[in-house]
Amino acid sequence: MCPTSPPLTAPAEAILESICDGVFTVDADWRITYFNHAAEQITGMAREDALGQLCSEVFRCSLCEQHCALRETLENGQPIAQREGFIIRADGERVPISISTAVLRDAAGNIIGGAETFRDLSEVEALRNELKGQFRIGDLISRSRSMEELYHLIPAVAASSSSVLIEGETGSGKELLARAIHGSSPRAAEPFVAINCGALPDTLLESELFGYKKGAFTGAEQDKPGRLKLAGRGTLFLDEIGEISPALQVRLLRVLQEHQFEPLGATRAEPLQTRIIAATHRDLTRLIQEGTFRQDLFYRIHVVSLKLPPLRERKEDIPLLAEHFISRFNRLQNRQIRGCRPQTLDLLMAHDWPGNVRELENVIERAFILCRGDWIDPGHLPPALVGSGAAPAAVDIAQRPIRNARQQSERQIILTALQQHRFNRQATARALGIHKTTLYRKMHALGLELPQQDGRSAPQPDSDA
Amino acid sequence: MKTAFTIWQDRIAPVFDVASRVRCIDFTTPHAEPSELTLPAGDAFDKVGFLAGQGIRRLVCGAISRPVQMAACQAGIEVIGFVAGEIDDVISACRNGSLHNGRHSLNMPGCGCRRRQCCGQGRGRHR
Numbered sequence: 001m002c003p004t005s006p007p008l009t010a011p012a013e014a015i016l017e018s019i020c021d022g023v024f025t026v027d028a029d030w031r032i033t034y035f036n037h038a039a040e041q042i043t044g045m046a047r048e049d050a051l052g053q054l055c056s057e058v059f060r061c062s063l064c065e066q067h068c069a070l071r072e073t074l075e076n077g078q079p080i081a082q083r084e085g086f087i088i089r090a091d092g093e094r095v096p097i098s099i100s101t102a103v104l105r106d107a108a109g110n111i112i113g114g115a116e117t118f119r120d121l122s123e124v125e126a127l128r129n130e131l132k133g134q135f136r137i138g139d140l141i142s143r144s145r146s147m148e149e150l151y152h153l154i155p156a157v158a159a160s161s162s163s164v165l166i167e168g169e170t171g172s173g174k175e176l177l178a179r180a181i182h183g184s185s186p187r188a189a190e191p192f193v194a195i196n197c198g199a200l201p202d203t204l205l206e207s208e209l210f211g212y213k214k215g216a217f218t219g220a221e222q223d224k225p226g227r228l229k230l231a232g233r234g235t236l237f238l239d240e241i242g243e244i245s246p247a248l249q250v251r252l253l254r255v256l257q258e259h260q261f262e263p264l265g266a267t268r269a270e271p272l273q274t275r276i277i278a279a280t281h282r283d284l285t286r287l288i289q290e291g292t293f294r295q296d297l298f299y300r301i302h303v304v305s306l307k308l309p310p311l312r313e314r315k316e317d318i319p320l321l322a323e324h325f326i327s328r329f330n331r332l333q334n335r336q337i338r339g340c341r342p343q344t345l346d347l348l349m350a351h352d353w354p355g356n357v358r359e360l361e362n363v364i365e366r367a368f369i370l371c372r373g374d375w376i377d378p379g380h381l382p383p384a385l386v387g388s389g390a391a392p393a394a395v396d397i398a399q400r401p402i403r404n405a406r407q408q409s410e411r412q413i414i415l416t417a418l419q420q421h422r423f424n425r426q427a428t429a430r431a432l433g434i435h436k437t438t439l440y441r442k443m444h445a446l447g448l449e450l451p452q453q454d455g456r457s458a459p460q461p462d463s464d465a
Numbered sequence: 466m467k468t469a470f471t472i473w474q475d476r477i478a479p480v481f482d483v484a485s486r487v488r489c490i491d492f493t494t495p496h497a498e499p500s501e502l503t504l505p506a507g508d509a510f511d512k513v514g515f516l517a518g519q520g521i522r523r524l525v526c527g528a529i530s531r532p533v534q535m536a537a538c539q540a541g542i543e544v545i546g547f548v549a550g551e552i553d554d555v556i557s558a559c560r561n562g563s564l565h566n567g568r569h570s571l572n573m574p575g576c577g578c579r580r581r582q583c584c585g586q587g588r589g590r591h592r
Binding site for chain 2 (some may be wrong): 043044046049050053054056057058059060061062064065066088090091093094151152153156157159161163164197219240297302303304305
């Protein structure tokens with residue numbers, strides 16, 4: 001405790017230091033007078049850095065500015081229990097917490113400050129997410145680290161109405177991501193309208209987007225609403241935005257700037273209520289340098305930019321995605337295929353997937369046509385995946401060397417990851433994109449000994465500042 | 466460069482993600498008068514989009530979460546985050562360049578070694 005505060009008795013201090021909840025106290029000037037060990041752990045801030053500082057600048061909580069629980073308690077004398085918010089640690093990580101508050105009084109009953117206890121809800125959130133399948137938003141499914149940041153972004157992006165640009169290779173799931181954003185947004189009940197800008201000639205694309213009025217041109221016998229109108233208060237997904245002509249770029253820019261659009265032949269502009277999500281597989285900054293894409297339009301659609309990694313950079317997702325597609329085709333085709341043989345999975349993992357998730361989906365769909373049993377064998381895969389040297393049917397599904405090769409490969413990957421993370425099993429599992437228990441199971445199956453060294457006590461080479 | 470400072474109780478607001486007001490100064494214009502803007506309520510990404518739309522190219526703020534900071538970088542806004550102090554002191558430090566090069570004592574507690582979070586459009590997060 002700081003000298004201005006009443007000293008804690010030894011037992012009280014021992015208790016406060018041993019509990020898992022963060023506790024801090026403030027004086028009448030909102031400066032921290034006590035900061036327990038759990039508070040250090042949750043906020044990532046050393047006690048000596050916190051003591052004497054303004055609590056809002058130490059705690060950095062979403063509630064500080066407008067919904068400070070401690071301020072309310074000190075104003076009305078009423079304690080507050082379990083108000084939820086988040087704090088931001090020095091590395092930029094948001095930590096969900098719940099807060100409870102109480103008034104501090106001296107022996108005479110005078111208010112001398114306040115006490116706040118807070119609980120880290122990260123574990124609860126993670127469990128909630130696991131139960132809900134948080135790694136699945138809409139049809140977007142992943143357990144890859146490279147997708148984790150994207151998943152964290154989606155709820156916040158969905159809640160806003162800003163334009164979004166999705167970048168990713170063909171087949172990487174750009175429309176799925178756009179649908180996931182729409183589905184998680186307050187516009188979810190409104191239409192999601194998609195248009196592929198690269199698939200239509202310029203004039204047709206213009207009338208598809210903006211629509212036209214009766215008599216606007218020969219053959220326009222009745223009003224035709226454009227996609228902007230059809231999307232209403234929903235979301236318009238402009239796929240392959242990099243393909244549109246300079247003239248149409250200008251029209252689209254005006255729509256985004258003025259928040260209104262004019263159907264062909266109309267005398268009055270209509271208000272734009274639609275949220276725009278654009279996507280491209282091209283490098284728009286390069287197109288800007290080449291002079292084929294307008295910089296001002298780029299900045300309009302680039303308020304939030306999301307990048308989908310190609311499947312070859314998140315191969316740990318392949319088993320999960322294969323399982324997802326098998327389950328979907330089972331449902332659609334009324335089949336009961338149980339899954340892929342390990343050898344089949346090895347071949348799927350070895351492929352580079354230039355066509356990304358769409359290619360994987362097509363491979364599974366093809367396998368459903370060929371497969372008459374319970375399991376997808378290597379022979380049900382396209383020759384390009386099995387290898388040109390051997391006919392698919394010649395692959396022996398019980399071939400031991402393949403399994404051995406897989407085990408060797410897994411063993412090497414796990415060992416390397418363990419060493420890189422100084423045998424911290426939690427960090428290793430996270431880096432490998434698997435659950436800690438799966439890592440233990442695999443280590444046991446592969447005969448990998450658990451080292452005596454405890455990685456949790458060692459600094460992590462790749463941890464954020 | 467047009468710079469925005471999040472403001473709360475005459476200090477830098479503790480958390481950008483929920484900040485409600487900014488003070489804006491265009492340092493390229495001599496003797497430019499500061500102006501105050503109200504940020505959109507709610508979503509932090511809307512606040513970033515709003516600032517980008519106002520031509521802000523540098524943001525000086527308190528704590529800022531990583532996704533929001535990334536969004537700001539992508540919108541072409543340089544972020545000098547985890548700054549604390551009286552707003553006038555911070556503006557002075559920004560004016561004389563000490564805030565930008567990190568040689569100042571206006572860091573939030575426990576953020577002593579932080580400098581610029583990111584610089585310019587399209588740059589990823591800094592470690």
